[in-house]
Amino acid sequence: MVPELGQIALMLALCLALAQCFFGFVGAQRRDAVWMSVVRPAATAQFLFVGVAFVVLAVSFLRDDFSLRYVAENSNTALPWPYKIAAVWGAHEGSLLLWTMILAIWTVAVASFSRRLPLEFVARVLAVMGLVSIGFLTFMLSVSDPFTRLLPPPLQGRDLNPLLQDPGMVGHPPMLYMGYVGLSVAFAFAVAALLGGKMDSTWARWSKPWTIVAWLFLTLGITLGSWWSYYVLGWGGWWFWDPVENASFMPWLAATALIHSLSVTEKRGTFKSWTALLAITAFSLSLLGTFLVRSGILISVHSFASDPRRGIFVLVLIAILSGGALTLYSWRAHKLVSEQGFKPLSRETFLLLNNVFLVVAAAAILLGTLYPLIIAALGLGQISVGPPYFNSVFAPLIIPLILLMGIGPYVYWKFDNVRRLVKQLRWIVVVAIAACIVAAIAVWGQAPVFTVVGIVTGLWLLVGVAAIPVVRWRRHLPFSRGVLGMIFAHLGIAFVVLGVFVTTSLSMAKDVTLAQGGSTVLHGYRFSFDGMTQVTGPNYKGVQARIVVTRDGKPITVMYPEKLVYVEQQSDSTKAAIDPGLFHDLYVALGQPVGDNEWSMRFQYKPFVRFIWLGGLVMVLGGLLAASDRRYRKEVRVRNADLAGASLAADKN
Amino acid sequence: MWRYFIPIALIVLLMAFFWRGLYLNPGVVDSPLIGKPVPAFSLPAVADGSPPLTSEDFKGHVSVLNVWATWCIPCREESATLVQFSKSKLVPVYGLLYKDQRQDAEQWLQEKGNPYQLDGFDPKGQVALNWGVYGVPETFVVDANGVIRKKYVGPLTDSIVKDSLIPLVNSLNQEKP
Numbered sequence: 001m002v003p004e005l006g007q008i009a010l011m012l013a014l015c016l017a018l019a020q021c022f023f024g025f026v027g028a029q030r031r032d033a034v035w036m037s038v039v040r041p042a043a044t045a046q047f048l049f050v051g052v053a054f055v056v057l058a059v060s061f062l063r064d065d066f067s068l069r070y071v072a073e074n075s076n077t078a079l080p081w082p083y084k085i086a087a088v089w090g091a092h093e094g095s096l097l098l099w100t101m102i103l104a105i106w107t108v109a110v111a112s113f114s115r116r117l118p119l120e121f122v123a124r125v126l127a128v129m130g131l132v133s134i135g136f137l138t139f140m141l142s143v144s145d146p147f148t149r150l151l152p153p154p155l156q157g158r159d160l161n162p163l164l165q166d167p168g169m170v171g172h173p174p175m176l177y178m179g180y181v182g183l184s185v186a187f188a189f190a191v192a193a194l195l196g197g198k199m200d201s202t203w204a205r206w207s208k209p210w211t212i213v214a215w216l217f218l219t220l221g222i223t224l225g226s227w228w229s230y231y232v233l234g235w236g237g238w239w240f241w242d243p244v245e246n247a248s249f250m251p252w253l254a255a256t257a258l259i260h261s262l263s264v265t266e267k268r269g270t271f272k273s274w275t276a277l278l279a280i281t282a283f284s285l286s287l288l289g290t291f292l293v294r295s296g297i298l299i300s301v302h303s304f305a306s307d308p309r310r311g312i313f314v315l316v317l318i319a320i321l322s323g324g325a326l327t328l329y330s331w332r333a334h335k336l337v338s339e340q341g342f343k344p345l346s347r348e349t350f351l352l353l354n355n356v357f358l359v360v361a362a363a364a365i366l367l368g369t370l371y372p373l374i375i376a377a378l379g380l381g382q383i384s385v386g387p388p389y390f391n392s393v394f395a396p397l398i399i400p401l402i403l404l405m406g407i408g409p410y411v412y413w414k415f416d417n418v419r420r421l422v423k424q425l426r427w428i429v430v431v432a433i434a435a436c437i438v439a440a441i442a443v444w445g446q447a448p449v450f451t452v453v454g455i456v457t458g459l460w461l462l463v464g465v466a467a468i469p470v471v472r473w474r475r476h477l478p479f480s481r482g483v484l485g486m487i488f489a490h491l492g493i494a495f496v497v498l499g500v501f502v503t504t505s506l507s508m509a510k511d512v513t514l515a516q517g518g519s520t521v522l523h524g525y526r527f528s529f530d531g532m533t534q535v536t537g538p539n540y541k542g543v544q545a546r547i548v549v550t551r552d553g554k555p556i557t558v559m560y561p562e563k564l565v566y567v568e569q570q571s572d573s574t575k576a577a578i579d580p581g582l583f584h585d586l587y588v589a590l591g592q593p594v595g596d597n598e599w600s601m602r603f604q605y606k607p608f609v610r611f612i613w614l615g616g617l618v619m620v621l622g623g624l625l626a627a628s629d630r631r632y633r634k635e636v637r638v639r640n641a642d643l644a645g646a647s648l649a650a651d652k653n
Numbered sequence: 654m655w656r657y658f659i660p661i662a663l664i665v666l667l668m669a670f671f672w673r674g675l676y677l678n679p680g681v682v683d684s685p686l687i688g689k690p691v692p693a694f695s696l697p698a699v700a701d702g703s704p705p706l707t708s709e710d711f712k713g714h715v716s717v718l719n720v721w722a723t724w725c726i727p728c729r730e731e732s733a734t735l736v737q738f739s740k741s742k743l744v745p746v747y748g749l750l751y752k753d754q755r756q757d758a759e760q761w762l763q764e765k766g767n768p769y770q771l772d773g774f775d776p777k778g779q780v781a782l783n784w785g786v787y788g789v790p791e792t793f794v795v796d797a798n799g800v801i802r803k804k805y806v807g808p809l810t811d812s813i814v815k816d817s818l819i820p821l822v823n824s825l826n827q828e829k830p
Contacts (some may be wrong), residue, residue: 326661377673
């Protein structure tokens with residue numbers, strides 16, 4: 001009986017979403033305060049009912065209720081309880097429920113932190129979010145119901161996919177969805193502003209903190225995903241340009257562009273129609289990501305049994321939401337042209353270039369991800385597009401962007417002159433170039449020229465960012481959280497760039513087959529295979545190797561790579577052993593047994609790989625600081641005009 | 654202002670491709686080995702004492718090779734279909750056990766029925782590599798001259814067997830070797 005309650009809760013949530021959408025749009029159009037006042041309570045109630053459905057599903061997992069088909073397919077009595085919770089979003093139906101749940105959270109957050117906004121605007125924003133919610137609730141109730149019964153119930157469930165039975169994977173989807181769905185707020189703000197016909201710097205100031213929060217969750221999600229694939233997939237890679245990864249990376253690029261474009265709209269009142277377009281694009285890319293992942297249209301050829309109706313459903317949803325928003329845009333955007341101009345050398349130009357590079361990079365990834373599909377749809381055959389394409393297209397777009405990032409924050413808004421800029425930057429440039437020369441000499445010959453360029457670019461940015469506080473401090477400029485946030489976010493990018501290029505160019509790997517007692521040497525480290533033990537867990541069994549690592553005869557560490565077989569799923573999972581360090585990781589993964597006593601193993605030395613995820617975390621910190629800047633915080637009484645003036649003055653560094 | 658219509662035009666185009674793409678079978682990936690002779694190999698049988706599987710077994714008649722493993726979940730879905738197809742005795746069905754354990758495989762075949770006339774054991778996946786296998790299950794159709802004619806990626810279903818595999822095998826059977 002309990003699961004049916006979940007289903008009923010979803011139906012009620014759908015009714016409330018319909019009310020939220022209808023009263024929001026029509027109420028705002030009729031300027032009817034009573035109708036519009038329905039919207040906020042409807043959003044809260046909708047959140048409660050989706051929450052009930054979510055709890056019901058989680059409880060069904062905890063109680064091993066295998067009479068639910070979804071539970072039977074994704075859980076097992078022996079599964080540890082934290083994974084039973086994580087299994088709620090371990091497959092299609094449940095991840096849609098999580099999506100809807102997170103959308104409801106964002107909607108309630110918008111409803112409660114928007115007291116100062118005009119009611120008409122809030123009504124439209126919540127109506128748009130209600131429309132998104134209607135789409136996903138209908139999707140669940142029609143073709144992806146997590147509460148479908150399986151009768152008679154099996155005695156044991158099929159267990160969660162072993163790849164997902166990992167702490168990194170527990171947090172990855174919720175974070176990513178927080179980011180995906182969070183972009184719906186910026187989308188809703190843009191659509192509401194287009195509908196209302198008024199889009200100004202106040203609109204940008206309202207949109208920006210929401211966009212930053214969505215962006216930081218997206219950053220966190222992608223970072224977690226990368227870290228997870230590094231230690232679970234077993235070959236030490238941290239990014240594969242897999243369609244699923246690209247699906248999360250494209251919205252990230254668009255959101256990053258959006259944050260910068262919102263800055264221009266907020267400070268200078270320009271770029272309005274472009275900002276609106278980016279807001280629509282960023283969320284459309286999130287929906288596209290959902291479509292790609294959920295329809296199975298592009299997933300590697302070995303993920304089977306996806307239901308074509310699901311793909312059609314998401315496609316129709318994209319047609320309504322993105323298609324509708326873009327139609328509105330093409331109809332209204334010409335009204336948004338502003339008279340504010342700027343000179344070729346100005347902050348605006350740099351931010352414009354930032355947007356151009358980011359959007360082109362996102363478009364290039366989109367093209368690569370969809371190319372096989374387009375070719376197949378045209379009947380030209382089957383091809384696949386892999387990392388060689390993405391690396392060779394993405395790097396040349398990102399390297400100039402990062403070079404510009406080193407200078408951009410120093411350039412004045414509206415206009416600047418070369419002489420002043422040169423005077424201000426000369427020492428920074430000297431230090432940066434010196435650092436770059438030293439680094440280039442240090443790695444020259446060991447790495448391809450292309451990655452040396454990458455390392456140098458990262459250092460350039462690092463010096464450029466590190467000098468910002470020095471310059472501001474000497475000129476007695478304030479450190480608002482917005483400025484600190486920018487510094488940290490850019491610092492994070494510098495870390496990621498350094499991590500990516502150093503680890504790509506200087507990593508070492510060795511595949512060997514070792515018998516017990518055998519050893520191999522990699523980069524001065526001796527790895528000795530000390531023996532194999534059996535391990536058993538609640539729902540798996542497997543083997544664990546003991547690898548003793550020494551350097552120049554001195555013991556360094558002992559590593560225990562594992563190979564596990566999950567009993568119910570009958571699939572194996574490689575748990576690599578990693579000896580982490582800030583500047584390098586040692587990495588051992590078990591391959592296949594060869595003969596009775598020998599095992600093939602892969603040993604890796606990976607310098608600076610931690611910087612990739614460290615950089616991600618530093619970016620998240622930057623996002624937190626920027627989103628909590630004084631001018632966005634609730635308790636500050638807003639004097640819009642004053643504040644706009646004040647922030648302009650403050651930022652004229 | 655026509656330029657404001659570019660985004661909507663782009664998304665409409667994109668949607669058209671998606672719409673088309675949804676009706677394409679993502680499992681049909683043309684193998685570069687189609688039209689090439691079977692790579693030379695020889696594999697021991699899965700069951701002790703059974704004859705080995707070699708490239709010679711593909712000469713003189715149409716044959717089907719199924720690449721499988723006990724750890725492969727879609728293979729379980731496929732198993733019944735394959736057993737039924739094998740019972741039709743239309744053509745010999747061979748198996749290639751990919752990166753797996755002998756005991757597990759024998760147990761599986763006892764439980765679910767053995768569709769394979771010959772079943773090669775490829776624990777390291779070396780031979781499978783030469784066949785261009787990059788996942789399991791995959792199924793190859795080889796003509797009487799030992800030339801690979803078709804590859805199915807993913808599990809065979811009753812409808813694939815009925816609508817594609819059987820007609821293909823019938824037409825190949827009529828070709829002169």
